[in-house]
Amino acid sequence: MxxxxxxxxxxxxxxxxxxxxxxxxxxxxxxxxxxxxxxxxxxxxxxxxxxxxxxxxxxxxxxxxxxxxxxxxxxxxxxxxxxxxxxxxxxxxxxxxxxxxxxxxxxxxxxxxxxxxxxxxxxxxxxxxxxxxxxxxxxxxxxxxxxxxxxxxxxxxxxxxxxxxxxQANEIVARVGTELIEGIERLFPESIGRGAPRIPTEPPDAGFLDTFGREARPIGSAGDGYLQFVDGDALMALAMQEDIVIRLERRPGHYVVAARPLVLVWPGNRVTDQLIDRVNSAFALGNQRTPGQDIEFTVNQLVEIAIRALSPGVNDPFTAMTCVDHLGSALCRLAQRDMPSPYRHDEKDQLRVITPVFTFPDVTDAAFNQIRQYSRSSAAVTIRLLETIAEVAGSVHRPEDSAALLRHAKMIVRGARGGLLEDEDRQEVEERFQSANQLLSESPGSKL
Structure with missing residues (x-):
């Protein structure tokens, strides 16, 4: 409903x-x-x-x-x-x-x-x-x-x-950036994370995961389309009522093909036609992605504006740099939030639902990959990317987040070495990289 x-x-x-x-x-x-x-x-x-x-x-x-x-x-x-x-x-x-x-x-x-x-x-x-x-x-x-x-x-x-x-391009980018920050506030609230009641971050026993993989039965999607919304409360209530464990195979933003696995249910012998209908009723499919539970969709909007601005027909690096600035602002906020656990437990600490979740490296990849690829020959945008990574470095507190930022900084500087023609431009990019690398090595995430 x-x-x-x-x-x-x-x-x-x-x-x-x-x-x-x-x-x-x-x-x-x-x-x-x-x-x-x-x-x-x-x-x-x-x-x-x-x-x-x-x-x-x-x-x-x-x-x-x-x-x-x-x-x-x-x-x-x-x-x-x-x-x-x-x-x-x-x-x-x-x-x-x-x-x-x-x-x-x-x-x-x-x-x-x-x-x-x-x-x-x-x-x-x-x-x-x-x-x-x-x-x-x-x-x-x-x-x-x-x-x-x-x-x-x-x-x-x-x-x-x-x-x-x-x-105006700057106003459009600002509105999308505001929507991205609102999505982070909604999907990654400060109350979710390590230490939250009944949301342990530790994975379940390896033996259970092996048993789950062998005995779980898939439930296929009732139709085709982009997954727009998942009613987690309904799935939790269903899992408690039927005494089962549900693992989602798709997250909001993924394209779902009819009859392909949407979730896995364990024990598999408890899957009935009524259960299949109730599971499918907890998922909303549509013809396009929406930002309600899909933070990557809003990130992609900013990325699309940036790469269109970098195209030879438009050649507007200033708009691309504005997009990078707003992406950096969102990543700074995201880096300060604890990531929610994929394991959802009921009031008796029984595992009921396993969900794929967004992580900081995932969002970082979505934010930087395509802009990095299209900006190899633009010194200004390349430098702004490295400056943004240096800015985000001051907010990270997890080793995997620092590693993701460093990985992108290295790819950016390697691309600039082959894409920039002037030695002085390459030297300036190297200086920005060294600055970002030093900040990442000194960040709290590198010491955890």
Missing amino acids: RVQVFKTWNRVRSSFWFLPAVMAGGAMVLAFAIVALDKPVTDWLALNCGWSFTGGAEGSSSLLGAIAGSMITIAGVVFSMTLVALSLASSQLGPRLLRNFMRDTTTQMVLGTFVATFLYCLLVLRTIRRAEEIAFVPHLSVTLGVLLAVVSVGVLIYFIHHVSVSI
Whole structure:
């Protein structure tokens, strides 16, 4: 159930229709409510505040008609500007960034404002009656429509500014970097790690692992697609209820082929058709990767922007260096967190679920491998990579993390030796490497 809620919510957040639809519904309710209160409120204002509304049926109809027509026209203009921004982002920075633009709440709110104002004026317009014997002009409703039009003009001005800022490369990289840091905070909270209750870091007995490998039975996936979300609580509850051990063969971000092993269950003789259905219901598959439980997806977005910037057709090393800076910021935070154990135990310390987990070396490989390969002939980006490694070195506290950073520093300097033509550039790269190497040797991780 939770995976379906997650999948639906992720789809809703990435759509242009949800927030505008909610605002349009609110505008309809507001129109009916204001019209119902219009006459008594108008009389009270005229009696107590000396405020009398002017304008007849013809003038009110013309005013609301003009506002409604202009709002739907501006909504079309906003939609066109949004498509231009999406096209630019897709062609220049990568199609995987389209989801970020579609999730932009500001754009959805702007579209909703114009659609809501249009519907409000349209519904109020239908209540105006011109016949003398039953004449009715909702003065308060018309006044509110004018106020909504004024607000809409301000929203349009703000939207133009927002689009102008949002298509700048540095702003896009900053938003993706912020999303990456939020993902680290969510997937690697400070409360998870060594010493946490019922999450031992020690692996189970080797004999059990050997028995598990021989006797466990695979459960295949019910469909094809990218694994977007895993309901760990549901798998834990299922393992406790059936008294089994479940080992996940895929983690969020992996592509799953139908009928291929999704999990292994031990003892294998307890696998039933009902258990297979319940296991598959704890996994959400989709046509694309999502950042909910897949931190590597957000890392890949920054990497894609960087390698596109390094392509000969774009040749923008400054954007690539900005991506490296944000990757370094995320790695500094990740290095300070304890990695969660892959072994999940119940309240009686019985092993129930084994999950593949992200590690600092895994994320480091995803962050640096492709940028390193494409930046061999760029002295500026190569130097920035080594400077970033030196910066992250001050945050690591595990030997394997220091080893991963040193391994990448060595590969970077070897690539620069063959890719850079000038001796002075190679010498400067060597100096940065020696500095990073010294910091890594002095880091707390090297002394553990």
